[in-house]
Amino acid sequence: MSALLEVEGLTAGYGAAPVLHDVSLSVQPGQIVAVLGANGAGKSTLLRTLSGLLPATSGRVTFDGQDLRGIRVERMVHLGIAHVPEGRGVVTELTVDENLRLGGLWRKPQPSLEPIYELFPRLAERRGHLGHQLSGGERQMLAIGRALAAQPRLLLLDEPSLGLAPKITAQIMGLLRDLRDRTGLAVLLVEQNVRSALSIADQGVVLSLGRIVTRHDAATLVDDADLRHAYLGF
Amino acid sequence: MDRFLFLTFDGLSRGAVYAAFALALVLIWRATRIVNFAQGAMAVATAYVAYSVADATGSYWLGFVVALVAGLLLGAGVERVVMRFVDHSSPLNGVVVALGLVLIIQGVLGMIYGNEFRPATAPFSRDAFEIGGVALLSRYDLFVFAAVGAVVVLLTLLFTRTPTGLRMRAAAFAPDVSRLLGVPVGGMLTLGWALAAAVGSLAGMLVIPTELGLHPTAMDIVFISAFTAAVLGGLDSPIGSVLGGLLVGLLLSYISGYLGATVAPMAVLALLVVVLLSRPDGLFSRSKARTA
Numbered sequence: 001m002s003a004l005l006e007v008e009g010l011t012a013g014y015g016a017a018p019v020l021h022d023v024s025l026s027v028q029p030g031q032i033v034a035v036l037g038a039n040g041a042g043k044s045t046l047l048r049t050l051s052g053l054l055p056a057t058s059g060r061v062t063f064d065g066q067d068l069r070g071i072r073v074e075r076m077v078h079l080g081i082a083h084v085p086e087g088r089g090v091v092t093e094l095t096v097d098e099n100l101r102l103g104g105l106w107r108k109p110q111p112s113l114e115p116i117y118e119l120f121p122r123l124a125e126r127r128g129h130l131g132h133q134l135s136g137g138e139r140q141m142l143a144i145g146r147a148l149a150a151q152p153r154l155l156l157l158d159e160p161s162l163g164l165a166p167k168i169t170a171q172i173m174g175l176l177r178d179l180r181d182r183t184g185l186a187v188l189l190v191e192q193n194v195r196s197a198l199s200i201a202d203q204g205v206v207l208s209l210g211r212i213v214t215r216h217d218a219a220t221l222v223d224d225a226d227l228r229h230a231y232l233g234f
Numbered sequence: 235m236d237r238f239l240f241l242t243f244d245g246l247s248r249g250a251v252y253a254a255f256a257l258a259l260v261l262i263w264r265a266t267r268i269v270n271f272a273q274g275a276m277a278v279a280t281a282y283v284a285y286s287v288a289d290a291t292g293s294y295w296l297g298f299v300v301a302l303v304a305g306l307l308l309g310a311g312v313e314r315v316v317m318r319f320v321d322h323s324s325p326l327n328g329v330v331v332a333l334g335l336v337l338i339i340q341g342v343l344g345m346i347y348g349n350e351f352r353p354a355t356a357p358f359s360r361d362a363f364e365i366g367g368v369a370l371l372s373r374y375d376l377f378v379f380a381a382v383g384a385v386v387v388l389l390t391l392l393f394t395r396t397p398t399g400l401r402m403r404a405a406a407f408a409p410d411v412s413r414l415l416g417v418p419v420g421g422m423l424t425l426g427w428a429l430a431a432a433v434g435s436l437a438g439m440l441v442i443p444t445e446l447g448l449h450p451t452a453m454d455i456v457f458i459s460a461f462t463a464a465v466l467g468g469l470d471s472p473i474g475s476v477l478g479g480l481l482v483g484l485l486l487s488y489i490s491g492y493l494g495a496t497v498a499p500m501a502v503l504a505l506l507v508v509v510l511l512s513r514p515d516g517l518f519s520r521s522k523a524r525t526a
Binding site for chain 2: 051072073074075077078085092098101102103106110
């Protein structure tokens with residue numbers, strides 16, 4: 001099976017100092033790949049580079065066989081890549097409904113939002129509320145729902161568990177697994193919450209100081225005590 | 235009492251123009267965190283073009299349409315050619331560039347059209363007709379109210395009811411997130427500048443016939459009044475800017491009427507200082523205005 005996302009030798013960073021060094025990984029259709037690592041390991045930088053917010057200094061990224069070099073950020077969603085940024089990226093001045101509409105706005109005709117509201121009944125109750133009136137969990141649901149409104153093939157998800165209660169984190173992880181199983185959605189999931197991420201991931205990639213230090217099936221990473229101690233600290 | 239009524243209506247008519255001009259300032263501020271100090275000069279430039287067309291063709295209305303179109307083009311041009319390349323690390327940069335544009339535009343206008351006042355005719359009579367024995371409103375005042383009202387309604391519909399309006403608001407509030415959602419943020423900025431400049435041109439066309447006429451600096455005082463109105467409204471709030479415009483118009487009308495016309499420009503500046511010192515977030519703001 002050919003990979004949906006193929007990253008080869010990616011180096012990127014801010015200014016002269018690279019944050020990512022020679023990162024290679026791939027995501028298959030319908031696969032959840034967890035990118036793990038401590039704060040400052042370069043996880044968010046990886047996602048920002050993939051979606052074009054940050055230019056890569058070298059390396060190659062292909063999505064569904066297409067080279068992503070020189071593709072503008074606002075075109076990524078047209079290709080089928082949706083990026084939910086760290087801090088969730090809900091536009092707090094807009095209502096829940098407007099945020100969701102924004103997600104599917106580029107599609108012609110514009111998709112119905114009802115499937116998203118069915119997925120997140122809580123959002124349906126709060127349609128008219130402004131983004132800044134939502135709780136952290138609701139914002140995360142809104143950000144994910146908005147990304148799904150674009151009907152992407154690959155979801156780049158940055159720290160969805162950040163600041164959320166364990167129960168809500170579990171709910172969101174369960175939802176991602178369902179989506180993968182039902183729709184074949186591929187997810188590149190950046191997480192500090194290793195247990196949650198590996199509970200749904202097919203593969204785990206550990207990033208340390210901008211380099212990939214290990215890469216295994218999620219089950220192997222969870223079960224192998226040596227690996228866990230060495231790379232994940234539990 | 236009659237005098238008070240007259241001054242009130244006169245103030246509302248001026249205020250409507252300030253409201254439109256302030257609205258244009260707010261549109262650009264919301265999208266770019268730049269106060270477009272060049273807006274007055276840009277509006278005058280399009281008014282010169284409009285009156286040249288009107289003189290050549292004999293049709294005021296053709297000139298009027300040309301002013302709006304020229305405003306759209308000039309606004310888009312200023313954003314594409316100049317403002318896009320301004321380094322936004324310091325909020326002063328945009329201000330300095332805008333002030334530079336004022337000097338350039340006023341200089342060029344002076345070279346082409348001369349630095350003297352040229353008459354600018356109004357499309358309707360400015361003589362007030364009497365309502366109940368009191369001279370209150372002229373046909374021109376009604377035209378001003380209708381034009382500004384139409385702009386406010388159309389912009390409201392654009393921003394709240396259309397996909398493009400939603401894109402523009404999102405691009406202004408959260409540019410990076412909007413790009414990730416497929417919003418062409420650069421295009422939305424250009425569109426925002428174009429619309430704002432066209433609204434500024436409209437305000438210029440409305441106010442210039444009521445003042446001394448066409449002159450490269452004809453909008454300078456209007457700019458200060460409108461800027462005061464925008465600050466009064468909180469700079470971030472379109473509704474605030476419209477209310478602020480009407481308030482400033484009323485205040486200036488009462489001051490000119492009761493204290494003398496020469497006091498009015500000073501009164502605007504005094505009001506601006508008082509507002510900046512006491513309510514820098516504006517009279518109507520609920521949340522704190524963002525700092526650049």
